[in-house]
Amino acid sequence: MISRSFLPAAVCAILLNGTVLAKGVIPYSPAEKWQVVYEDGRQERVSIADGSVFHVPGGARLDGVATFSQEIFAPEDQTLQIGVGADWFWRCRLNGRIVADHFTDGNRYAAINKGNHLVLLPVKRGRNLLEIQVKSGSQGWSLAVGKLPLGYDVRKEQFKMVLRPSKRPQDNYLQSFLPRDFFERLENGAFDGNLYPPASDRTAWEAVKKLPDRQQLIREIVDRADAVLKEEIPALVFSEYRRFILDGDRAGYEKKYFERRNNMSALVLALALTNDKERYLAKAIDYLNAILEEWTWCLPAHMSWNSRSRSPEKHYQCDLFASETGAELALAVNVVGSLLDEEWPGLSERIRETVLARTVRNPLSSETVWKNGWMHAEIPGNWTPWCSANLIIAALVLEQDRQRLSEAVQAYLKGVSRFAWYYPDDGYCMEGPTYYGVAAGNLYRLCNVFERVVPGSMEKFCRHPKNRAIFEFIAHTAVHSWLVSFGDAAPDVGAYRNSALLKSCGSALKSAGLLRIASGPLSLRGCTGNGSRLAGCLMALFDIPAEEAGLRTETEDGCSFFRDRLVVFRSGSLSASLKAGDNGEYHNHNDLGHFSVWYKDMPLIVDVGADVYTKKYFSDERYTLWNTRGKGHNAPVFDGLEQQEGKQYSATLSLEPGSEKVAVCDLSQSYPKQAGIIGFTRTMQFASGRVSVEDRFQLRQARKTRIHLLCAIPPRIDGRRILFGEVALELENLECVSQRKVNTPKTWSAILPDCSITELVLEATAEQYRMGFSAPEKK
Numbered sequence: 001m002i003s004r005s006f007l008p009a010a011v012c013a014i015l016l017n018g019t020v021l022a023k024g025v026i027p028y029s030p031a032e033k034w035q036v037v038y039e040d041g042r043q044e045r046v047s048i049a050d051g052s053v054f055h056v057p058g059g060a061r062l063d064g065v066a067t068f069s070q071e072i073f074a075p076e077d078q079t080l081q082i083g084v085g086a087d088w089f090w091r092c093r094l095n096g097r098i099v100a101d102h103f104t105d106g107n108r109y110a111a112i113n114k115g116n117h118l119v120l121l122p123v124k125r126g127r128n129l130l131e132i133q134v135k136s137g138s139q140g141w142s143l144a145v146g147k148l149p150l151g152y153d154v155r156k157e158q159f160k161m162v163l164r165p166s167k168r169p170q171d172n173y174l175q176s177f178l179p180r181d182f183f184e185r186l187e188n189g190a191f192d193g194n195l196y197p198p199a200s201d202r203t204a205w206e207a208v209k210k211l212p213d214r215q216q217l218i219r220e221i222v223d224r225a226d227a228v229l230k231e232e233i234p235a236l237v238f239s240e241y242r243r244f245i246l247d248g249d250r251a252g253y254e255k256k257y258f259e260r261r262n263n264m265s266a267l268v269l270a271l272a273l274t275n276d277k278e279r280y281l282a283k284a285i286d287y288l289n290a291i292l293e294e295w296t297w298c299l300p301a302h303m304s305w306n307s308r309s310r311s312p313e314k315h316y317q318c319d320l321f322a323s324e325t326g327a328e329l330a331l332a333v334n335v336v337g338s339l340l341d342e343e344w345p346g347l348s349e350r351i352r353e354t355v356l357a358r359t360v361r362n363p364l365s366s367e368t369v370w371k372n373g374w375m376h377a378e379i380p381g382n383w384t385p386w387c388s389a390n391l392i393i394a395a396l397v398l399e400q401d402r403q404r405l406s407e408a409v410q411a412y413l414k415g416v417s418r419f420a421w422y423y424p425d426d427g428y429c430m431e432g433p434t435y436y437g438v439a440a441g442n443l444y445r446l447c448n449v450f451e452r453v454v455p456g457s458m459e460k461f462c463r464h465p466k467n468r469a470i471f472e473f474i475a476h477t478a479v480h481s482w483l484v485s486f487g488d489a490a491p492d493v494g495a496y497r498n499s500a501l502l503k504s505c506g507s508a509l510k511s512a513g514l515l516r517i518a519s520g521p522l523s524l525r526g527c528t529g530n531g532s533r534l535a536g537c538l539m540a541l542f543d544i545p546a547e548e549a550g551l552r553t554e555t556e557d558g559c560s561f562f563r564d565r566l567v568v569f570r571s572g573s574l575s576a577s578l579k580a581g582d583n584g585e586y587h588n589h590n591d592l593g594h595f596s597v598w599y600k601d602m603p604l605i606v607d608v609g610a611d612v613y614t615k616k617y618f619s620d621e622r623y624t625l626w627n628t629r630g631k632g633h634n635a636p637v638f639d640g641l642e643q644q645e646g647k648q649y650s651a652t653l654s655l656e657p658g659s660e661k662v663a664v665c666d667l668s669q670s671y672p673k674q675a676g677i678i679g680f681t682r683t684m685q686f687a688s689g690r691v692s693v694e695d696r697f698q699l700r701q702a703r704k705t706r707i708h709l710l711c712a713i714p715p716r717i718d719g720r721r722i723l724f725g726e727v728a729l730e731l732e733n734l735e736c737v738s739q740r741k742v743n744t745p746k747t748w749s750a751i752l753p754d755c756s757i758t759e760l761v762l763e764a765t766a767e768q769y770r771m772g773f774s775a776p777e778k779k
Helices: 154-163 182-188 202-209 212-229 243-247 251-274 277-293 320-343 347-360 383-398 402-421 440-453 459-463 465-477 500-509 512-517 533-542 746-751
Strands: 025-027 033-037 043-047 054-056 068-074 078-087 089-094 097-102 117-123 126-135 141-146 558-562 566-570 574-579 581-583 595-599 602-605 646-655 662-666 677-687 690-699 705-711 716-718 721-724 727-732 734-741 758-764 768-774
Touching: 033 068, 068 117, 078 089, 078 126, 089 117, 097 117, 117 126, 126 141, 154 402, 182 402, 182 440, 202 212, 202 251, 202 533, 212 251, 212 277, 212 533, 243 251, 251 277, 251 320, 251 533, 277 320, 277 347, 320 347, 320 383, 320 533, 347 383, 383 402, 383 440, 402 440, 402 465, 440 465, 440 500, 440 533, 459 465, 465 500, 465 512, 465 558, 465 566, 500 512, 500 533, 558 646, 566 646, 566 677, 574 677, 574 690, 727 734, 734 768
Parallel strands: 025 078
Antiparallel strands: 033 043, 054 141, 068 126, 078 117, 078 141, 089 097, 089 126, 558 566, 566 574, 574 595, 581 646, 595 602, 602 705, 646 662, 662 677, 677 690, 690 768, 705 758, 716 721, 721 727, 727 768, 734 758
16 A cells, blocks of 8 residues: 555556447446556456456556556447546546546545545547556556445445454554453443543642642743733634635644633643632633634634635544644643633533534534545544544544444544554654654553553553554654754654654653653743643643653664665764655655754754744645755766755665664766766765765766755855764865755754854865865863
């Protein structure tokens, strides 16, 4: 099975036979024998019974074209009806005209079967040519074609499959680690619906207030709640919501949206910590009521918009932050629900009904299930664990129908299971360290919640080497107080320094690497996502062993290697990283072969990552942004020909046999064919005080070759020598031809207030050149 991205294709021809005897729409069944023509010209005949799934294993070329063809003989003009499902992108033509097109959105349904899509074929009398194209990937493709009855309702029938148990191992990966009676306990109500102690449990809340390592966090919570008492509730208006579709701005609305949720959380927590109802309860209700009265919890960037009227459509998905809002409100009911009902009888029930309708039941409704594409992706990104974990939290707290609760949890676990199943064994996260917290981080949150529901239920899962590697990925991308930045990632480890998530996960796994990153004191900053402060603070207060919350460990030197993806070299002097992979990754930048260099705790050569998200970041204009394209990274540009987006542009990465100091990146397949690359390798040699990057390539014709280096500190040019403070960069067969300041992303200026990114352009004088960084020897 393959991910939802444009991948390679195989070419097939399908011969369908049948007799049409009546007018109108006629259910049509294909013959078992199909003629298959692959993109390399190979042909064969195969048998595919009606409704079965024909699978071709991986190994197809990355640039193939898929074409299915068959002749249908009709005695007169008729409309035939067939069912089609394919893995993953496909298109159907009849007599040259497209009759079904899923090249952009993919099959949509992860369980491939003939009922995925109903296709009408308006055949003409005589011979008709049916063509079906399928795009495939390294793991192959699948096809199902068959007869569907009249009146077949695709949405209704496929919706049944959402709640139906699956036998596929990838859909049951996480469940396979759960106790056999886990779902029986949910259905029988044999678990505590409160995930955390309610405020009425004064023993629990007074005990946590006495823990020394929680004191700073508790002070910050109460101080923030006191400040909120004096503030007006931020107003959310449609004119600001609509700006996203009009001019691409999303930050203005989002700032107030998240501020509402974080302020509500501070008030709820202060109420539980102090038990001061007179001071905090009324304002907490004000915020809860304001959030309930919002016309939608889906952010404008994730809304389904009518392109003509530029207004929201009637049905839309439960997005990342609608899911988070549902979980935050559920936890508010968990903690202070009884206090809310004392002040406003029935308020907690109103919250329950609204949250279940808008979040938990939205992806499970036949009207909106297919708006929630994150639930059906075969190889999911961060959306699936992010949404699923929050929806499961909301369901566990608020769903009173135990059968519906069990069905909801099982439905959401399918996607989370595929998320973990398809992860590589080394735990590499293609979305980068920034998205670790909402990808692997939400996978851990879910495990933590299940532990609270049924103690011991996730021990086997967390002990499994692959799952542990997923959780520890971020520890292998840290360089002192920085993270290796790639894709849309941010470079600062500071966001995780006080992280309740990493402290909890690190303590559970006894992971020195995670605890090394999360070595700061518990604080409000480390408990706050965009709008999930309540969940983060409850984890900090109740899910971290007191004796380990303040654990400190020293920085670790050495090498972290993810084959064909990333290598990170660390030392107390120079550190470096080298990126490979492909240019079709989630949150992709065209960054194959990009290297970064640090001196002690200061970045020198950097990948700037993403700036503030706008509409353009997730549109067909994404790669017009300077920081996402090839020129925004330091692999060479040949006569203006830079790397392009797409999974077909890839690079391999290996360590030289017997060495953990030399990495070789093969960039031969990283550029468009017009560049004329015969062969290209970038080699990084590492030592504590020296980093050498050497390029060797062969082109079909001579081209001007330039490298764009982005520098976090101002360089000083001295001929073929460039100085970054104490660090010298020596150039061989390269010369610096220009230097300029570029727009510094806000993520960088927030970390280093005086930071100004400088771009150096180096021009090669040969097809082999080297950049050598050297630092002073230790005295």
